[in-house]
Amino acid sequence: MASYAYLFKYIIIGDTGVGKSCLLLQFTDNRFQPAHDLTIGVEFGARIVTVGQKRIKLQIWDTAGQESFRSITRSYYRGAAGALLVYDITRRETFDHLATWLEDARKYSNANISIMLIGNKCDLEAKRAVSREEGESFARENGLFFIETSAKTAAKVEDAFVNTAADIFEKIQTGVLDVTNESSGIKLGPTQSNLSAFPANSNDTGRGCC
Amino acid sequence: MDFFSRGYSVLVGDNNQPQSAQETVRRLADRVAHSTLIEDRRAAILSLKGLAREYKRDVGAEALEPLLMVLEQDREDASIVKPVLETLNHLCARDSRDDPPSLGADHAERLLARREHIAALLDIIEEPDFYVRFNAVQLLATLLACHPTPLQEAVLVLPMGVGRLMDLLNDSREIVRNEALLLLIALTEDSADIQKILAFQGAFERLLDIVAQEGGIRGGIIVQDCLQLLHNLLRYNVSNQNFFRETSNVARLPALLSTEVDNSDTKPYEHEEVFEWTEQAASNAIYLLDTVRLLVAPGSLNTKANQDAIYHGDLFSPLVQLSLAPDTPPGVRSQALFCLGDVIRGNSRNQDLFNRITVTVVPEGMGAAVAEPNKLIPEPVILSILALAVSPAEQSTYTVRSAATYLTLSYVYGNPETALTLASTLTPPPDDDPHSGLRGSARSAGSILTGALLAGTELAARDPFRTWYAAVILGQLLHGNPLCKSLALKVRFGEQDHGEDPVTLLQEITQALVAAVEDPQVDRRVAIGYLMLLCRWVSDSPDSVSQFLEESSSLHFLMEQMALSSAGAADPLVQGLAATLIALIYEFDDDPACPLPRAELEPIIHQRIGADMIISRLHRLRDHKAFQDVSLYMKPTLMDKHTHLPELYFDQGFTDFFRAHYDSLHRAVTSKASDLSRLRQGPIADSATAASRGAEVGRAVDPEVIRGYEVQIQELETLVAEQTAQLESMAAQLTTVQRAQSQGHGATEASVTQLAQQFQGVQVSSDTPDTDLIAKVHELEAALAAAEVRAANVEKEQEDLLVYLADQDTQAAEYRRRLRELGEDIPPSDDEMDLEDLDEDLELDEERSSLDDEEEAVAVEEGVSEKTYSTLNVSYDELTGQRKAESKSTDDVVSASDLV
Numbered sequence A: 001m002a003s004y005a006y007l008f009k010y011i012i013i014g015d016t017g018v019g020k021s022c023l024l025l026q027f028t029d030n031r032f033q034p035a036h037d038l039t040i041g042v043e044f045g046a047r048i049v050t051v052g053q054k055r056i057k058l059q060i061w062d063t064a065g066q067e068s069f070r071s072i073t074r075s076y077y078r079g080a081a082g083a084l085l086v087y088d089i090t091r092r093e094t095f096d097h098l099a100t101w102l103e104d105a106r107k108y109s110n111a112n113i114s115i116m117l118i119g120n121k122c123d124l125e126a127k128r129a130v131s132r133e134e135g136e137s138f139a140r141e142n143g144l145f146f147i148e149t150s151a152k153t154a155a156k157v158e159d160a161f162v163n164t165a166a167d168i169f170e171k172i173q174t175g176v177l178d179v180t181n182e183s184s185g186i187k188l189g190p191t192q193s194n195l196s197a198f199p200a201n202s203n204d205t206g207r208g209c210c
Numbered sequence B: 001m002d003f004f005s006r007g008y009s010v011l012v013g014d015n016n017q018p019q020s021a022q023e024t025v026r027r028l029a030d031r032v033a034h035s036t037l038i039e040d041r042r043a044a045i046l047s048l049k050g051l052a053r054e055y056k057r058d059v060g061a062e063a064l065e066p067l068l069m070v071l072e073q074d075r076e077d078a079s080i081v082k083p084v085l086e087t088l089n090h091l092c093a094r095d096s097r098d099d100p101p102s103l104g105a106d107h108a109e110r111l112l113a114r115r116e117h118i119a120a121l122l123d124i125i126e127e128p129d130f131y132v133r134f135n136a137v138q139l140l141a142t143l144l145a146c147h148p149t150p151l152q153e154a155v156l157v158l159p160m161g162v163g164r165l166m167d168l169l170n171d172s173r174e175i176v177r178n179e180a181l182l183l184l185i186a187l188t189e190d191s192a193d194i195q196k197i198l199a200f201q202g203a204f205e206r207l208l209d210i211v212a213q214e215g216g217i218r219g220g221i222i223v224q225d226c227l228q229l230l231h232n233l234l235r236y237n238v239s240n241q242n243f244f245r246e247t248s249n250v251a252r253l254p255a256l257l258s259t260e261v262d263n264s265d266t267k268p269y270e271h272e273e274v275f276e277w278t279e280q281a282a283s284n285a286i287y288l289l290d291t292v293r294l295l296v297a298p299g300s301l302n303t304k305a306n307q308d309a310i311y312h313g314d315l316f317s318p319l320v321q322l323s324l325a326p327d328t329p330p331g332v333r334s335q336a337l338f339c340l341g342d343v344i345r346g347n348s349r350n351q352d353l354f355n356r357i358t359v360t361v362v363p364e365g366m367g368a369a370v371a372e373p374n375k376l377i378p379e380p381v382i383l384s385i386l387a388l389a390v391s392p393a394e395q396s397t398y399t400v401r402s403a404a405t406y407l408t409l410s411y412v413y414g415n416p417e418t419a420l421t422l423a424s425t426l427t428p429p430p431d432d433d434p435h436s437g438l439r440g441s442a443r444s445a446g447s448i449l450t451g452a453l454l455a456g457t458e459l460a461a462r463d464p465f466r467t468w469y470a471a472v473i474l475g476q477l478l479h480g481n482p483l484c485k486s487l488a489l490k491v492r493f494g495e496q497d498h499g500e501d502p503v504t505l506l507q508e509i510t511q512a513l514v515a516a517v518e519d520p521q522v523d524r525r526v527a528i529g530y531l532m533l534l535c536r537w538v539s540d541s542p543d544s545v546s547q548f549l550e551e552s553s554s555l556h557f558l559m560e561q562m563a564l565s566s567a568g569a570a571d572p573l574v575q576g577l578a579a580t581l582i583a584l585i586y587e588f589d590d591d592p593a594c595p596l597p598r599a600e601l602e603p604i605i606h607q608r609i610g611a612d613m614i615i616s617r618l619h620r621l622r623d624h625k626a627f628q629d630v631s632l633y634m635k636p637t638l639m640d641k642h643t644h645l646p647e648l649y650f651d652q653g654f655t656d657f658f659r660a661h662y663d664s665l666h667r668a669v670t671s672k673a674s675d676l677s678r679l680r681q682g683p684i685a686d687s688a689t690a691a692s693r694g695a696e697v698g699r700a701v702d703p704e705v706i707r708g709y710e711v712q713i714q715e716l717e718t719l720v721a722e723q724t725a726q727l728e729s730m731a732a733q734l735t736t737v738q739r740a741q742s743q744g745h746g747a748t749e750a751s752v753t754q755l756a757q758q759f760q761g762v763q764v765s766s767d768t769p770d771t772d773l774i775a776k777v778h779e780l781e782a783a784l785a786a787a788e789v790r791a792a793n794v795e796k797e798q799e800d801l802l803v804y805l806a807d808q809d810t811q812a813a814e815y816r817r818r819l820r821e822l823g824e825d826i827p828p829s830d831d832e833m834d835l836e837d838l839d840e841d842l843e844l845d846e847e848r849s850s851l852d853d854e855e856e857a858v859a860v861e862e863g864v865s866e867k868t869y870s871t872l873n874v875s876y877d878e879l880t881g882q883r884k885a886e887s888k889s890t891d892d893v894v895s896a897s898d899l900v
Helices: A020-029 A067-076 A092-096 A098-108 A132-142 A157-173 B002-009 B021-034 B038-052 B056-073 B078-092 B103-112 B115-124 B130-146 B148-157 B161-170 B174-188 B192-200 B203-213 B221-234 B238-246 B250-257 B279-295 B303-313 B316-324 B330-344 B348-356 B381-389 B398-412 B416-423 B445-453 B457-462 B464-478 B482-489 B505-518 B524-538 B542-550 B552-563 B572-587 B598-609 B611-623 B652-670 B673-681 B683-699 B703-751 B756-821 B830-841 B844-861 B863-899
Strands: A006-014 A042-051 A054-063 A082-088 A114-120 A145-148 A186-188 B358-361 B377-380
Touching: A006 A020, A006 A067, A006 A098, A006 A157, A020 A042, A020 A054, A020 A082, A020 A114, A020 A157, A042 A067, A042 A157, A042 B192, A042 B238, A054 A067, A054 A157, A067 A098, A067 B148, A067 B161, A067 B192, A082 A092, A082 A098, A082 A157, A092 A098, A092 A132, A098 A114, A114 A132, A114 A157, A132 A145, A145 A157, B021 B038, B021 B056, B038 B056, B038 B078, B056 B078, B056 B103, B056 B115, B078 B103, B078 B130, B103 B115, B103 B130, B103 B148, B115 B130, B115 B148, B115 B161, B130 B148, B130 B161, B130 B174, B148 B161, B148 B174, B148 B192, B161 B174, B161 B192, B161 B203, B174 B192, B174 B221, B192 B203, B192 B221, B192 B238, B203 B221, B203 B250, B221 B238, B221 B279, B238 B279, B238 B303, B250 B279, B250 B303, B250 B316, B279 B303, B279 B330, B303 B330, B303 B348, B316 B330, B316 B381, B330 B348, B330 B398, B348 B381, B348 B398, B358 B381, B377 B381, B381 B398, B381 B445, B381 B464, B398 B416, B398 B464, B416 B445, B416 B464, B416 B482, B445 B464, B445 B505, B457 B464, B457 B505, B464 B482, B464 B524, B464 B652, B482 B505, B482 B542, B505 B524, B505 B542, B505 B552, B524 B542, B524 B572, B524 B652, B542 B552, B542 B572, B552 B572, B552 B598, B552 B611, B572 B598, B572 B611, B572 B652, B598 B611, B598 B673, B611 B652, B703 B756
Parallel strands: A006 A054, A006 A082, A082 A114, A114 A145
Antiparallel strands: A006 A186, A042 A054, B358 B377
């Protein structure tokens, strides 16, 4: 098992068919599957990234976008440190639904969650229905990060995940996030338990594995 | 006590006449609903609580809704919520006195009808007050028992639902935590969504924490509850299994499984704690082992990855400890053996790791106390497992022996090299061995197996399964492994020096089969075991068929058995197997030196027995219930009422083998000998052999095998190089000769022009041999091309193997590099370790003799390539011959021109 300094929990949310599972697959496996099965409930993926010379394990929970699963997937909001809110730039309705998604996220997740707004499928420029500026302004108004990605060409996919991690990492360093609080979606990695970064707090959460 | 007096005062009517219960309940319910003073409401509720048992139906009918309303409105007030919860608990609980019997369930249904009620309950769970929390959890459990689905749905839909229940596991009050565990077990029974959310909320870590706190398997019932919940979360849930592995929880399991007591805290004057196998500890261990097995179930997609995770987690030592420690309860022991089997099955790296484990064994008849630890002999763990598999019934239960057999089968599964190592010890060591004194005490895998197989009818009558297990194991070793078969064919018993006729193992087994069938005391399972073994042995092995047929009575015995028709004597299983063996013998009777060639066997099969008889016996065997009810684990679930033996007749390895051969056997027995010979040597047989060889190569990922092939490849490559050089030198010679010839022409032309006419004549005369020469050169070139094509084919095969090897090496190197990166203490190279360990584990001499055998066997195996090369040689010989003829004819020309 690879060692890591921190573990961050992410959730990926957004309407069905916007490419949530494909983003995850591109990020964890570096591949694209044009005909992806509908996600049932929630699926799980993981990868280690490096932020500020720290190895960070991202534990990503990919949720089903369909309305029928909505109530189930809400249970995953609490305990997530980061959320990727995804819409499809070629389907305006997926952009229009962002407000509802965001409302859910604000309501059920912890207050300090880092949210990245992702306009996916930017390889399909010809079919674009939501302009980049619209996305940017929605993000600005709601205090979100914004990026346009393509799970197909892998453009900016890495950035979407890593930039979110960088923000969470910054929140830890500035003390906004409490590493010992289980519901913050952050945990110290197995190697961190005897490091002195958080001497007062680390006695509980850090031991886990070895 | 004010509450009570006030509450019960309503029971007394105006004229001091007792009211009806219904009336009282109605009044109380009204107060609960409408009283403005909280004290009044509380008093009414307490009264209702008192009446709820006795007048369940009335209280339910009148007061359920008001009570639920209180739950929503007054949820902050613990003093009022507590009696409400208790009352509701009474109302919804199943009670034998209920009229109608569904009364409790009806109340529960009404409660569950509105989601707000459950939301309120889940809110109340957050309340720190012990009684409130405890009663709320109990009420949820009661509701769940009545109507699981609506509650599961409600919990799922409420975003905090599962999270709150999960938080209960952190409650420092054990009663609450334990109650919550039971609730979660029921809640997760068949809801993959809830299982996933719990995993997301960190249930794995929390549960393993609790188990660790409680002392691992030594803990109480709470450990079992945790493990059961863990089991629920992982079973049938691939996503959770991935998550469990990804969060490195596998690494935590060994410590929990340990039976070693940590006495480091014990003060000197205290008694050291000694581990004892209580019923609870055994139950905990079984649950934990079950959970591990869930992760590595054969055929599951995740198995490989989980096996690899276990490789890193060092689960092997506690598993081996549990498997072999004599004080382990049989249930735990068999589960540990099965678990080890699943962990190593088909995973060459884990098999290899298992292979390196050695254990020290106390020699029989010596108690642990007597034996000095440093005098004990360490032996490979597989020997202890084998010995356990064929141990007498008095020592081990059937399940333990089945489990040990399964582990042995898993150890050789997909690993022909290991099978070969075990089979190489079948030959008893020669008596004149200088170390014979030492050797006498050490046992080998082969001696354990042959000992059990050839123990004699008396022992077989007492314990038929000893033979059966040994036969199953040996059958698996030989199955599809030509090298093992040729080794086993060479095993002989009896000393020629002492005037005994040496008898081969195959013949010994056949004799034992005959004896077992003829002795009415011996159960048919013994004969079945032998027959299964013989079938797998002779299949695809003309040499084995030949050896079997050397004893002419053997075939007669099989025919006799198959033809029996009286109800008492004929056993469909034995008959079916005898028919299978006869059919296999007919199909693979290809050895030219066979005492009974196929052509002579044909009239016996077709006229004396009849193909239809064989086919009907095969059919009957295939459709037999005992043949259908075969499990991979050979678990003795049912016991035969008369013999008190498990209903266990076949192992899955054999039934798979039988089914795979069924069609070809069918075809074989109906074919003429001559057709069959052609069929077997024709393209079909070839491609079949090629396919099986391909499969073998695919399986043989063991570096040892690849090294063997590598050596062969090198040898063959040298051969090719040599022959290419030879060919080149021949071609060079040819050009020299040609040049000499043309020079001859030039000289003649230059020196004697007046003889041009005559020279022309010479040229004409030399034309004939010249065209001959060119024709021969063409021939040579064609032969060369053909030879090159063949060489290229062989080379391609070798290249494939090399690529395979290279892949393996890079993978291994990559893994080593990664492991080192992680600070794992990795020996320099697995390959080196292999050799070292082999030397340690097996005695060198034995190993050497086995290697010799192996070499011979390899030579046999490589017969095909050798044949190719002998063809090559032949064509080269032809070339040389032609060359000689050519130089002769050129000489003729030269001498002819000289003459002129």
